[in-house]
Amino acid sequence: MKLLSVLGLACLLWLTGCASTPVGNAPEAPPLLDMRVPGGAGIKAAPSRAQPGLQASTDLLPITTEHAASGVVVPLAPPADLWERIRRGYAMPDLDNQLVHDRERWYSSRPDYILRMTERSRKYMFHIVEELELRGMPTELALLPFVESAFNPQAVSSAKAAGMWQFMPATGRTFELKQNAFRDDRRDVLASTRAALDYLQKLYGMFGDWQLALASYNWGEGSVGRAIAKNQRAGLGTGYTDLTMPMETRFYVPKLQAIKNIVANPQAFNSSLPQIGNHPYFQTVDITRDIDVALAAKLAEVALEDFKALNPSANRPVILAAGTPQILLPWDNASIFQNNLQAYGGGRLASWTVWLAPTTMRPADAAKRVGMSEAQLRSVNNIPARVLIKAGSSLLVPRSTRFEVDVAVHVANNGQLSLASEVAKPKKGKGGKAVRSKTGKGKAGANSARPKTSKPAGTVKRKKKTPG
DSSP: OHHHHHHHHHHHHHHHHHHHSOOTTOOOOOOEEETTSGGGOEEEOOOOOOOTTOOOTTTOOOOOHHHHHSOOSOOOOOOSBHHHHHHHTOOSOOOOSHHHHHHHHHHHTOHHHHHHHHHHHTTTHHHHHHHHHHHTOOGGGGGHHHHHTTTOTTOBOTTOOBTTTTBOHHHHHHTTOOBOSSBBTTSOHHHHHHHHHHHHHHHHHHHSOHHHHHHHHHHOHHHHHHHHHHHHHTTOOOSGGGSOOOHHHHHHHHHHHHHHHHHHOGGGGTOOOOOOBSSOSEEEEEOOSOEEHHHHHHHHTOOHHHHHHHOTTBOSSEEOTTTOOEEEEEGGGHHHHHHHHHHOOSSOSOSEEEEEOSSOBOHHHHHHHHTOOHHHHHHHHTOOSSEEEOTTOEEEEEOOTTOOOOOOHHHHHHOOOOEEEOOOOOOBOGGGOBOBOTTSSSBTTTTOOOOOOOOOTTOOOOOOOOOO
C-alpha cells in the first residue's frame, strides 16, 4: 500500500513538470491598435510575456476569500467633468512659440469672450468628444470650433463658409453635406461634425502630422502640399513652422494651442470654464410629418432659440420630414415632445408647403399666384431685390387648411431657389425710339450685367471674424 502511494506521488510530480514546461512554438500575443491614431493605424508593442523556461508562479499569489472581500481594488470611473475628459485625451504635439503666447494673452484678456464661447459649446461638446474617442483621435480637436466659429452653428464667413466647423459650399458637398432651399447640413450638428472629423482624418492620413493637417483644413491640402514641395526643392524643413503660408494659417494652430493651454490650466490664465457634465446633452427624435419649427419647439417645451441652436440646419420656418427625418432635443425634453405630439389636438402640424414656379416670373407675380404679399414671399424665401424667380424654383408658401399631403422626398432633398437678374426695360424717347446709352454702344440696358448666380438660400454675410 505504501509502495502504491509513493508511485502515485511520483506520477503526480512528473505530470506537474510537464504542465509547467512552456511550448516552444506557442504563438505570440497579437499587437494592439493605438487608439490615439485615426483609424487605429498606429501599432503598440504587444504586452511582454515570460521567457521560455522561466516560472511565473513565484510572482502570482492565490486570491483568498479575505482578499476578495477586502475591497482594495478600486474600479475605474470616468471623470464627472467633460473638461477633464478632454484633458486626458490630449495627444497632439505641443507648439510653443511667440504666436502661441500672443494668442494666450489675447484670449486670457477677454474672459467674457471665453465664457460666452464655452457656454455656447455646452450643447455640442459631449457629442464631439464621443465621436473623437470612437475614432481614436486627439480630444483637443474638440476645441477647434472655438477657432472656427466660436461654437456658433449659424456663423457664416465673408467667404461663405458656414456652420460650427466652417465648411465652404464645395467642400461641404464633397463630404456629403446637403445644401438646398430648405436645409444646409453645413450647420447641422451631427452631419457637420461627422464631415469635419472625416476631413481631418483624411488630412492626417495624407501628411502624417496633426499640425500640417490643421493647416490644410484652414488653407487647403493642395496649398500645403505645394508649400512642402517648394521647401523640399530648396532643402528646407517641411514642418508647420517651416512653411511659408498666409497669416491666417500661420495663426491657426497657435490659436488652437492657446485655447488648449487655457483649458489645461484655466487658473494660470486667470480664466474660468463653466461646468459641463460628462453626459449627453441631447438625443435624436424621429419625425414622420412636416412640422413648423415654432410648433416643434412648443411641443418639446423648449425655448425657440434653444431649439434652433440644436437644429440650425433648418433655415426655414418648417421642417420637412422627407428631408430631415430627425430633430435634436435636450435629453429630458425628448419624451416630453413625443408625449405632447401624440396628444396634440390642434389640427395640422405644418402651415407651410412647397410650390414650384411654373415659369420664370417676378416675385410680385409669384406672390399673387400663391396668395401672399410680395414682402412676405421675399422674407420667407430670402429673395433679394431686382431679381426674377426662374422656372422650377422651389418656394415656401402657405399651406391650405385642406391640403394634407406633406412635401415629397425629391423636392425636400433637391429643392433649389434659382434667381436671375431683372433686366431693366429700355427707356423710350420721342417717337417711340429707344434711347441709346451714354457710351453710344446700343440701347439702354444692352450693357446690363449678365444674370448673376444666386446666393444659396438662407446665406447671409457675417461680420469679419475677430482676431481671436
